[in-house]
Amino acid sequence: MSTWTGASPSTSLLYQARTALPPGALDLACHAAVPAVLDVGLLHLLRINFFVDPPTVLGHDVEAELLNSALFAPAGPGLYQVDPQLRGLLLAGLDAAYGIDRLRKVALLLEQYTNQADPWQPRELEYAQRLTALSIVEPSRAADWLANAQQQAAGRETFGQDWFVAMRERLTESPGDMAETYARLLDQQPTPDTVRALGQLGLLPGAPVGEIVERLRHLAESGDAAVAAMAVEVSDTLRPLFRYGVSPVPQNEDRHVSLLNLLALDPMALADVVGTAWRPRTNRDFLRVPIGETPAGKPVDLDLKEAAQRGMGPHGLVIGAGGSGRHELLRTIVTALALTHTPDRVNFLLVDSRWNTTFGALADLPHTAGTATALIPDPYLIDRLVEALDGELNRRKDLLREAGNFASAQDYERSRRAGRELEKLPTLVVICDEFTELLSAGPETLRQVFRRIGRTGRALGVHLMLSARRLTEEQLGDLATYLSYRIALRTDAASESRLALGTTEAHELPDEPGTGYLNAGPGPAIRFRAARLTGPIADSLDTVVDILRNSGPPARPVWLPPLTRQAALDEALGSLRVTSEHGLHAGGLHGELLLPIAVYDQPRQQRQDLFWIDLSGDRGHVAVVGARLAGKSPAIRTLVYALALTHTPREMQFYCLGDLAGSAGELRALPHVGGVADDYDTHQVRRTVLFLEQLVSQRQHDRDDGAFGIVFLIIDDCALFRERFPNLRDAVAGLAAEGAGYGVHLIVAARDWAEFWLPVDDFGSRLELRLDDPTTSILDPQAARRVPRQVGRGIVAAPSGAVVDFLALRPGLSGDQWPDPPARAVADAWTGSPAPPIPMLPDVLPYWMIPGGFERMRVPIGIGDERLQQIHIDFRLSPHFLVTGDPGRGKTSFLRALAATLTRQVPAEAVRVIHIDPMNGNAARLIASTIGIVEERLPGPDGSRYQPGPEVFVLVDDYHVLAGERSPLRPLVQHLVHGRDIGLHLVIAHRYTDRSAADPVLLRLRELNSAAMVLPGPRTEMSISAGFAGPMPRGRGIISVRDEEVQLIQLYLPPTGEDSET
The missing domain is CATH 3.40.50.300 (P-loop containing nucleotide triphosphate hydrolases)
Structure with a gap:
């Protein structure tokens, strides 16, 4: 080996490949540098696809020789990878010798091999292979995919951050331009290093070896002794390896x-x-x-x-x-x-x-x-x-x-x-x-x-x-x-x-x-x-x-290229323009509910046409079903943008439940979007669904005030919604059955049809993307089995009724005229008011907002989320009340606000309020006094009636301290059943504990179906809090009153100066 070839590891490896491996093996190595890793099967495919015909024919033995050479290192069981220092050089050689089209062909081969053999483990490696191929075939889609995947991975046990860093670096790599490198070396002042760099370049496939050797000859005659000596050494090394100068004459x-x-x-x-x-x-x-x-x-x-x-x-x-x-x-x-x-x-x-x-x-x-x-x-x-x-x-x-x-x-x-x-x-x-x-x-x-x-x-x-x-x-x-x-x-x-x-x-x-x-x-x-x-x-x-090429009429297509390129939305909608009245919009389709959403493929008819969905009529809902990373969220964004570009925020509004695979933030910028609720925002989810249910009811009875136009409710994850909000299922099913006829439409996504619990017949448009289990397809299991692993690919029923393949339009705009994403472009062009938000519960309700003039035993305690109306506890119908919550959630504040209302707004002769604080040690005495009062009101043995008297309210704070077999309230248990008749009202605030779960007083209150409220915390009582998970502000609770729907409530604070943190 010459001295210069050992000057760098890369040069040394290239020289060994040129001298120790069969001719053409280095060309095959250039192709093998494209994937992240390769196995024997993939290398074999590279050889038989590209090196079985002249001018370079390689036999089977070359594969083993190449994998056993120093060019490759083991990357796992049965896996190999090109030396990282060589990858860029080999890719440059591939580009120079075979052109960019060959690079794309190798990438497509990698993608197809991964789809068929799927040999890559762990999953991060599989996706690295797919992303490598995509970054060459369609770099913009690769970058979008990586960004979406990273958003989805946040906070979840998926790909690690190191994987994303490595893949992002890989996406920014591009094959070096050998011609540019060669020109740069020629322009530089000759030094031994530039001479060695010329030699390294000459070892690569596709290099202008004849020109390099000629350049070295001139350098060998230069006045710089070190440069001349190095030029002679490099030239003497290259000459035996190549035929250069005049193109060689092919054999025969x-x-x-x-x-x-x-x-x-x-x-x-x-x-x-x-x-x-x-x-x-x-x-x-x-x-x-x-x-x-x-x-x-x-x-x-x-x-x-x-x-x-x-x-x-x-x-x-x-x-x-x-x-x-x-x-x-x-x-x-x-x-x-x-x-x-x-x-x-x-x-x-x-x-x-x-x-x-x-x-x-x-x-x-x-x-x-x-x-x-x-x-x-x-x-x-x-x-x-x-x-x-x-x-x-x-x-x-x-x-x-x-x-x-x-x-x-x-x-x-x-x-x-x-x-x-x-x-x-x-x-x-x-x-x-x-x-x-x-x-x-x-x-x-x-x-x-x-x-x-x-x-x-x-x-x-x-x-x-x-x-x-x-x-x-x-x-x-x-x-x-x-x-x-x-x-x-x-x-x-x-x-x-x-x-x-x-x-x-x-x-x-x-x-x-x-x-x-x-x-x-x-x-x-x-x-x-x-x-x-x-x-x-x-x-x-x-x-x-x-x-x-252009000398005659083109042939009528028999084979149309498969759907691989996602057309931008405006390519289907037509030209966009900005007006003061409509903002940025597709003028030819303004106000339409028949819109393009995808391109569908009809190879038998040799046609590829736009697929239009019709959102008018009683079945104007859309179901989008597909596996993870199949493209549900992009398809929904495409539909939302199509509607937003054909309607103003006055004419149409969107309300989204879920994060749309991390893209909900993008939609927030759209002036048509009135709200995006996180999966854990119980209140906003409930308010959105309940409000739209009421909107349909108002329109059915001609009581719509016109504040809202056509409304779309987007549910990002059908199964997750059912799991977290079981008490909203009937409301959403009602919207599916009747909403479209009154301008309230659903767009619902699910991973498969088994998770889609809504009546499918109510959804006039059904987009079925790639499924994890094609046998569950409701359109055509055989067709579903053939759907490629490409984002946005799926099957749909064409207007003819036939099930056809489709590729969803890209949720973006073409060209540089409009900013991306489209939400920004639409927002920048709209000068009117945005979509109205759904009215919500206030986070704080001061005491002065309690209305006066209520019936004295029907006491207001807060605002409910079902209709944003007053919630009362009618102590005549439900004499007792139970409040459960962790410290700091507002239990004590509730008791003080209730006491203030009873003493301030109910005549003194009609009510008596007894406070029991476990820390005072007077609970037993107060309970004994209370029992004395109520027992006087019990009917005597002579059959006399209950005796009248002021209503007695026993307000007990932090009852979990007293709970158990020796509870001082236990003597009251026998009288609780007569509470309505004797004017006894027990209101308990406590923290849920294992001991309180078996407390006789609490058990009796539950047996009597007493009204109850939960202020959610880590260990709330799940009997009434199911479906209300998620963080809530202080004073926000879940209330259950006899014969009424369980709902959220925001409690009134006590009068100023009496607030408490408990």
């Missing part, structure tokens, strides 16, 4: 067959191809193109027409081992057809079951009706391909029938070209690479649709070309009967050659890419060397595609 270049020569096209005048090669073709030349030359130099044509038209088709097979040139041949066939046929005569559907390494830029041809890639290992995409193909066959069949029952597409086209006004029906050539893997991974329906093309494609103008690396008789099966021409390049097994040709000749071919046999009839197979479209820039595939 003298036998290269130029496709453009075969087509008689001038490589330097390709821009004229539309006027020359696109001339009308004779019946003989239609679908007939050269694909190579025989060893004698004679052109070999492939004619896709059927035998009745003296062709070789309509369907065929192409087989060839890795490195045989099969992909190049397929590109040649497509390019030849595109250069000689207009898009209104021939279209292509290109299917690459793995990645778009086969067809590449051909996807941009105007002839291309779709490029279906990365189908494995995603069953959803394979099903989508089946539907697209089946739908196209049905469309063509219907077109022929409706146009006059034409027997074939050829007859139809002849009639059209003769002058009849008919829709164009180009021949569709379906080319499916790696079809055997697709059949193995896909459902039987895929083979069935291939069979259908085989049977009916001739008449419908659909040609099928199946291609594979490996082939068995079982895989080919009954499809063999439909394949009339066979092309076999070099095969790995003799049996594969026999299947294609009937002989072993293809297996015996030399290891020269592009050499093969064409078998298209009863005679012997024709040996040929495939034509290529590579070399000088004017002869390149990209140049051809650039020339043809």
